[in-house]
Amino acid sequence: MIGFSAEPPARPVADHTAAPAPGEGADVLVHQALVYRTRRELELTAVPYLRAGCRGGEAVVVVAAPEVTAFLGGRLGAETASHVEFLDAGGWFGGPMHALATCFDRTRADWWPRGRVRLLTEPVWTGRTALEVREWKRHEAILNVAFAGTPTAIMCLYDASALPGHVVADASRTHPELAGPDGSVPSAHFTDPADFYDECNTVPLSQPPAAAACKAFSTGELPALRDFLAAEAGRLGLPGDRSLPFVLAVNEVATNIIREGGGRGALWVWAEDGELLCDVSDPGRVLTDRFLGYAPPHGRRRHEAAMWAVRRLCHIVEIRTGVDGTRLRMHVKL
CATH class of the missing domain: 3.40.50.300 (P-loop containing nucleotide triphosphate hydrolases)
Incomplete structure (x- = not known):
């Protein structure tokens, strides 16, 4: 998978430590x-x-x-x-x-x-x-x-x-x-x-267009990958001040694939309907935690922190996972 479920998956529960000690029944959503x-x-x-x-x-x-x-x-x-x-x-x-x-x-x-x-x-x-x-x-x-x-x-x-x-x-x-x-x-x-x-998730992800820029990556190749992403973002019209968040989001996914997922992957970048899109593919594992990244991370669980950051840096993140591995699509508005 994308490498974010190295620990046993668990549904996120919001951390409300800033709240005072609640009374009876106060913690019922x-x-x-x-x-x-x-x-x-x-x-x-x-x-x-x-x-x-x-x-x-x-x-x-x-x-x-x-x-x-x-x-x-x-x-x-x-x-x-x-x-x-x-x-x-x-x-x-x-x-x-x-x-x-x-x-x-x-x-x-x-x-x-x-x-x-x-x-x-x-x-x-x-x-x-x-x-x-x-x-x-x-x-x-x-x-x-x-x-x-x-x-x-x-x-x-x-x-x-x-x-x-x-x-x-x-x-x-x-x-x-x-x-x-x-x-x-x-x-x-x-x-x-x-x-x-x-x-x-029953709606399948479309395939990247033939004109999409493609790059494979593995251990030791992240600096070159970041340069590639920054160049493609600029070429496709993403304003310079918004390029870094996009690069950081994709880099976080690629890093987790290398460290905790299949060890290598590939990505495609293109523009469509006013958005910059990036597909990242990891054929190594299957994602089991549906709700990963939808709540602030607990403690030092890096896989939670990673997806929380990725989702916040993008407009929408789509994930499809199955026996053939996992594909993650990041949407950033141009």
């Missing part, structure tokens, strides 16, 4: 979907949810479009709204891993130290490619694993009057609970995150 069609339906469920967090002294955060935050702020009233942090969804939801990493950064630094955090979020689905939509759905499923055992409540908003039907339908599969004005109920269609993850 609550992850709900609120499907609504009108502002009135949104108000009847979202406003009591936010008010309950304010009354309980929780860190209450809304991540939504400006018109939604303005609406909710008005319904909460000035005094209650002053205890809520309102964030613009446009900046927050730049990409699935960007949103996940930003959430971890803020919860550990600002929100968990105050106790429990209560999030109300409305992901941005419009203007996404088919790949991005699939990865956002996967992101919703992974939240159940990445934030398990943490003092976190998340309510995700789905406007059924505006979103595609398949996006709304999958909300009931990626959220354990469905919220409504009379409270929440278990979702009858909730799917185990591991199974949902595998479903997202």
